[in-house]
Amino acid sequence: MGGTFDPVHHGHLVAASEVRDAFNLDEVIFVPTGEQPFKQGNEVTAAEHRYLMTVIATASNPRFTVSRMEIDRPGTTYTIDTLRDLRRDLPDAELFFITGADVLPQILTWKDADELWSLAHFIGVTRPGHDLDMTGLPAAGVSLMEVTAMAISSTECRARVRGGKPVWYLVPDGVVQYIAKYGLYLPEDDAGVGRETMDRDVAATRADVPPRIVEAAK
Numbered sequence: 001m002g003g004t005f006d007p008v009h010h011g012h013l014v015a016a017s018e019v020r021d022a023f024n025l026d027e028v029i030f031v032p033t034g035e036q037p038f039k040q041g042n043e044v045t046a047a048e049h050r051y052l053m054t055v056i057a058t059a060s061n062p063r064f065t066v067s068r069m070e071i072d073r074p075g076t077t078y079t080i081d082t083l084r085d086l087r088r089d090l091p092d093a094e095l096f097f098i099t100g101a102d103v104l105p106q107i108l109t110w111k112d113a114d115e116l117w118s119l120a121h122f123i124g125v126t127r128p129g130h131d132l133d134m135t136g137l138p139a140a141g142v143s144l145m146e147v148t149a150m151a152i153s154s155t156e157c158r159a160r161v162r163g164g165k166p167v168w169y170l171v172p173d174g175v176v177q178y179i180a181k182y183g184l185y186l187p188e189d190d191a192g193v194g195r196e197t198m199d200r201d202v203a204a205t206r207a208d209v210p211p212r213i214v215e216a217a218k
């Protein structure tokens, strides 16, 4: 599953988990994008932060892994190169590429789009606010799947942080704390309060934990 993951949220995780289960996949590899061709000029958070948030979000699931292959590849990164590298590294594997309904129609405009279908089977998942549209896509190369509707986007998460609103339950707890620790998504002048924000959130979390456990964690 490729994505900017800026930040990774429960929409990504629920879709990945339900596809893994439905297609009986051994593993879902999350591939945070390097320099994505369609997002150049947009402000995208440093790849290392996006990678680490994805690692934190997926750490508890033994079927989820995160790859550095795109963020370590110099220059613009294209899915065709990622699929070629995966095919080389995993010659016997059956490869699938998971995308949301918003991304699916764009695939025809991707680099070497004609070749993508021979390297992986694409799985387009439902996403609130977007129609699942197969127009122009090869029927044999794409499957559609309905997943639990999670009306969450990274854009909304970033806007909420910037506006001082909580993102608890939209992203995993560890990602909430990571965002606060590094002051991500705050206007430049406010990013310095990140550390305090994290301490406050951790203190709030601990207030709900029985004192015995807080004591043991000291």
Ligand SMILES: Nc1ncnc2c1ncn2[C@@H]1O[C@H](COP(=O)(O)OP(=O)(O)OP(=O)(O)O)[C@@H](O)[C@H]1O
Pocket: 002, 003, 004, 005, 006, 010, 011, 012, 015, 098, 099, 100, 101, 102, 103, 125, 126, 127, 128, 150, 151, 152, 153, 154, 155, 156
């Ligand atoms: N809520 C969701 N439900 C299903 N699929 C999703 C959802 N959010 C994202 N996806 C899919 O996950 C992949 C990675 O998405 P991405 O990292 O761009 O997140 P995003 O929420 O779409 O971000 P942004 O709001 O910044 O565009 C894409 O294929 C996207 O369609």
Ligand SMILES: O=C(O)c1ccc[n+]([C@@H]2O[C@H](COP(=O)([O-])O)[C@@H](O)[C@H]2O)c1
Pocket: 001, 002, 003, 004, 005, 031, 033, 036, 037, 038, 039, 077, 078, 079, 080, 103, 109, 110, 111
């Ligand atoms: O290969 C391409 O030309 C291409 C162009 C745009 C996006 N992609 C991939 O599409 C996936 C979703 O991207 P995004 O930025 O919407 O999260 C991600 O894996 C990108 O690398 C790929």
